[in-house]
Amino acid sequence: MEIKKSTLYIIPSFIGNNDSLEHISSYNLRIINEIRYFIVESEKKSRRFIKKILPEKNQDDLFFIQINKNKNYLDVENYLNPLKKGENMGLMSDSGNPVIADPGASVINSAHILKINVKPLVGPSSILLGLISSGMNGQKFTFTGYLPINIKERTKQLKYLEKKSIKYYETQIFIETPYRNNQLLALMKKVLSPNTQLSVASCLDSKEEKIISLPIRDWKKEKINLDKKPTVFLIGIK
């Protein structure tokens, strides 16, 4: 008899309101349906996601471990106990892919240390969708997460990213806490060069999806309200 090695599946959830069954592959559905042990960012949101895509799955039968902020690897290794006993597990964050601008890397890392099979499933990533729809260079790009909050440091960082995008022909991708999006956009219009390309990808994979890519000079005429909308920002040259 073949002994099946247990696997840690990395499970993407929806990023927008395109969240019907039409938007998930039946492979992902089948795998998620087979898993009882989950490591998640929040139990509530993961249960809601599973309920939506697999309403028949018995939720009483599921076990959830919430990733806490504790970076102690010994703890994280304990998360993986069901895998050591031969059970498959699923790693999930609240939105999109775990790890990318989301928790999960330390869990994957522990799995590698323990020689556990790691299997990423295919799903939506706002950073990837933002990049491919920007019209900017996809041969070379950097994701830097959040910008500094302090205006002086933020301006400095924006100018540094702009310079880097020209010098290395490298697309610069970053995000912002959604309630600060409008502020960030206003600042970019003010401090970036008129020739710099800025792409704004908002509410990706939603009915309200909006993707606008323009040189800063043309952004000055553009009216868009990004307040509280999840948005990816990209600057670069064409």
Add this chain to the structure above:
Amino acid sequence: MEIKKSTLYIIPSFIGNNDSLEHISSYNLRIINEIRYFIVESEKKSRRFIKKILPEKNQDDLFFIQINKNKNYLDVENYLNPLKKGENMGLMSDSGNPVIADPGASVINSAHILKINVKPLVGPSSILLGLISSGMNGQKFTFTGYLPINIKERTKQLKYLEKKSIKYYETQIFIETPYRNNQLLALMKKVLSPNTQLSVASCLDSKEEKIISLPIRDWKKEKINLDKKPTVFLIGIK
């Protein structure tokens, strides 16, 4: 009557041999089924992809424009003529997402200039899957494409990426022409620091998928043949 604005869909194809209908969402299937005009890397591979997922779709009825190496934007704008006439179009590369380490950015860029709707569909990206399964930092990462071929320059570049990964806690992602993979791996084992983490993600989204993430010191004992296998390499710290 509402006039529907025509849309340029960015369509991902399969990256490995997990290429059955089980691995594609019915939303993607429905959109691809409605499109007659495609801008593609190669007509032959795109026709084969469509045949596989939509065997009933009439192939005689489809129009393909192959993206050539000509960077003349006037030409690229001509690709988009069906969109100007109100038809939807699909942009496709031979493997995975267009734009990312693939052609397509200039087409998207022209669409933005012409104020045409751009809509990215969700699908597999080896770079994204490689990153989330590496156990390395997903809050900050850079994709740099191919390394220089010349050994001296390549060594210099590897050491530069290693230094950058430590200094900025930034994961470095790169790829290689598949028949040079073993050579690159051997060089990394030789020139990188024993503590540097190296993740190798090979044949992603295939039955032969292999993901190994280890410090260089432990890679020395590892035997793996990457020859001619599509592979993503990542270096960083844990």
